[in-house]
Amino acid sequence: MLVLDTNDLRVGDRTAAFEAVAAGEGGISRVQEEETEDGVRKRLELWRLGPLTLFHTQGTGVRISRSLRQARRDAMDTVAINIHRRGVGGFVWADHQRRIGPNSASMQHMPGGYEYWWSGVGSTLAMMFDTERLGLPEGTIRASIPTLEHSPVGQLLIHHVLGVHRIADQIDMRPEADAIASATVELVRAWVVSVAGDDPTRRAVARETLLTRVLAYARAHLREPDLTPERIAWAHNTSVRTLYRLCDDGGVSLEKWIIRRRLEGARADLAAPGHAHRTIEAIARSWGFTNPPFFSRRFRRTYGTTPSQWRRLSQQGRLLPPRDGL
Known part of the structure; x- marks a missing residue:
């Protein structure tokens, strides 16, 4: 659903309009627009998918941030997942800084504040949901943020979110959105614990999210004729027998x-x-x-x-x- 298109506004009103929407929907405390000859251009779309909010933002360069001061002042306890789609950018969380390019994923924990930016014309997909839905200790979530870029689960999550975006108009505010949101959160859980070290939390979540990861892997490789149960089992370090039992328990015929x-x-x-x-x-x-x-x-x-x-x-x-x- 289109929320804002600054092409419909006077040039002088565009920055304020984007700031108002960003603050109201995303909890952002500051927006710093990049100077361009043609002025600020932004297009923002938003979908409510059960407990998950999906944003698609595109336009001229911008630096957005949520300060620690604001994080302490309000009670917004959410995580935000950014899938950077176009342009060169970066993000800062605590002492961690990272350059990002197209089709890269990053995560912010809103109570900790963050900064995210791109230069030139760019676009991003972002998801937000309540932190408690991850069912993980806050320390595990925060410790994972600097190392998530090294997790192979990240590519599954990116592919999944791109697929959700493609059908967002059809499922917005519909009953099936809850099931899709649950699968998305499960993939984020798997992403976080995949870099959490070899501890009981990681092993437990790995077991709980295996079916979600299997189906995400299958969806990402649908076009490949050699997508067999043997290949899927090998990719997830399990046996074909265990794979079939997992699917049967989940009510899925693979x-x-x-x-x-x-x-x-x-x-x-x-x-x-x-x-x-x-x-x-x-x-x-x-x-x-x-x-x-x-x-x-x-x-x-x-x-x-x-x-x-x-x-x-x-x-x-x-x-x-x-x-x-x-």
Whole structure:
């Protein structure tokens, strides 16, 4: 949902407008805009996904901060996850300073204050939620912040958040948003404890979040034909038998889950004007389907129409509701 587009405002009012929104929605105490010949430009979108708030901010260079003084003055106890999308920037938390580039993730614990910036034209995705939802000691959370960039779980989290952003308009304020928010928080938990050292908290959270990490890994590699249970088990340092037991306990059929997500991706591409020049077989192959008859059968069983019929109907603007079966 669009909250602010400074192109609709007079040049002299743009900074104050962005400061007001940033303070009200993000708990930011100071905004310092970068000087440009064309003036300040900002576009801010916001979605409420259950207990999680997702922001997308883009525009000219800016330095935003939350001071320790403000952190002590209010009762805002949240964590913020930033996925830096465009431009060169950086962030400061306590004594830790880090330069960041596109598709890098960082975390701030709001009671500790922070500073975040980019120069030139840039953009960022940010999530905020209450710290208590992580279910982790405050010391563990704070100690992890300087070393999170070294965690392989960070790439899973980035891919997940980008996927949530792509469907944010469809799930904003809807019941399924709670489940997606829970999965997101679980990935953040896994991210934090992955750099926490070999202690009981890390081992416990690793067990609790394994299914979430497995599904995030599978989603990140959906387009690869060799995404097999053996590969997924190896990537998570477990056996195939344990992997299947984990999925069964979580009520997930791994093969069906992967096929359904791939079908969803292929279905969207078949309906997209930007993919109209591609053959159905090429689109299916790009989503991991190497057997065209298998793809057609599964597509028809799931959506009640063939891939070619779906493409033709979507081009004519007569989209059919999907069926639930696989």
